[in-house]
Amino acid sequence: MTNMLLAVVVGLTAGAALRPAVVALAIPAGRPADCPACSPRPAGPTVLRLLSSGCENCRGQLLDAPWWLPPAATAAAFAAVAAGDATGWYAAAQYWIAFLGTALLLVDSAVQRLPDALTAPAAVGTLVLLAGAAAEGEPGSLPRAVAVAVAAGVLFTAFALGSMGLGDAKLAVSLGALLGWRSWQAAWAGLVLAFTLGALFAVFLLLVQRRSRKSTLALGPALIIGTLAVLATGP
Template sequence: MSALSVALTTAIGALVGAAARPGIFARSVPAPAAARSSCPHCGGAILDRRLPVLPASGRCPACAEAIGPRPLLPEAAAALAFAAIAVGGASGWFAAAQYWVAACGVALALIDLAVQRLPDVLTLPACGGTLLLLTAAVLAGEPGSLGRAAAAAAALTAVFLLMAFAGAMGLGDVKLAPAIGALLGWSSWTVLFWGAAAGFVVGAVSEVVRMAAGGVRRTHVSFGPYMVIGALAVSVATS
């Protein structure tokens, strides 16, 4: 892909991140709350249902308190993810599936980091959209297997569900697993294995680095971001 195409794709990613900002704010609430539209500090209205726009400054217009996500964080994360996918060279509907997982994944990752939660309103569309785009890839004659993608989605979900029952993972991670499994399984079972394993490796390394820097050992780790990073990294590297 040309440098111009990568630059344009990166810009689109930044716009996607900006569009995700209101949703990230709204859904960054502890369970069982569904969403919020007001400042958690002063109670002032933040999101208008007719035009859900969040201040890019990351601060409440009324009290000037930080309300998250941090300024430019969603934009930068989505831009980086989109740039990496563009450089990876995938094309067609499979590339669209990668971009879709990246777009949903950035929002989910930032919500998970904020409140350790992966809301259904994003995990379910992530799964449905990925399978829909891979179905389009089959109809377009792109190399890959929709049957294997579906089987991989089911297999990874089953593994994560067992881990959730053992207390090693949250149910939100289980609901994100079908999208991750389908994207990786489209290419091969080997890609599924390495993509799933990469999430655990990235998570372990990140936690070791964090504790080495003086962080306190945590009893619960937000695994969603690591799932997305690991899956996309392996999918892009093998596409």
């Protein structure tokens, strides 16, 4: 219980720190990075705008979402990791994905984009932390993690030739490595659960929001939630 409460508190803090990055990356294509209400608009991005939650002139919010959403989502992700009772470097890898994965989930849900600024450090950090776990002799397999990561990247790159984007393939590398470290069964469970959640979400949008079958849907959230759900079942 103590570990769970600590994870939630740390998740809330990390999520609050994460919000400026989510705001900066969740700007729809074709929309200026500055607040449309400002006149004249600032010319080009600035460090202040990237580090703040809104426009540097009027502080209007650039992301149409409640301020508490990133902290709450990150806290939930950290709680899922804590529920799995993982320890050591492998736990650090899980929290790394929970942290960056929350940002990716929110950005992809908002603008259907998985930016390299998040997917690249997610993949590199995961592999480095798993290498640390292997060096310490923690239960798991680094070769299997690498094999699943490569297989997931190739599989989702092939999917990208259809309706999916390359962002999903880049995200699948880190998620596949994390699940592959545990077992082949975990990797398969994460994949099946992700596609099941994606299908259910697509049906929900078709029925509730009256989307068409040709509408583009974000798969990133389903991949992240599916992975965290599998991780929550144990170390």
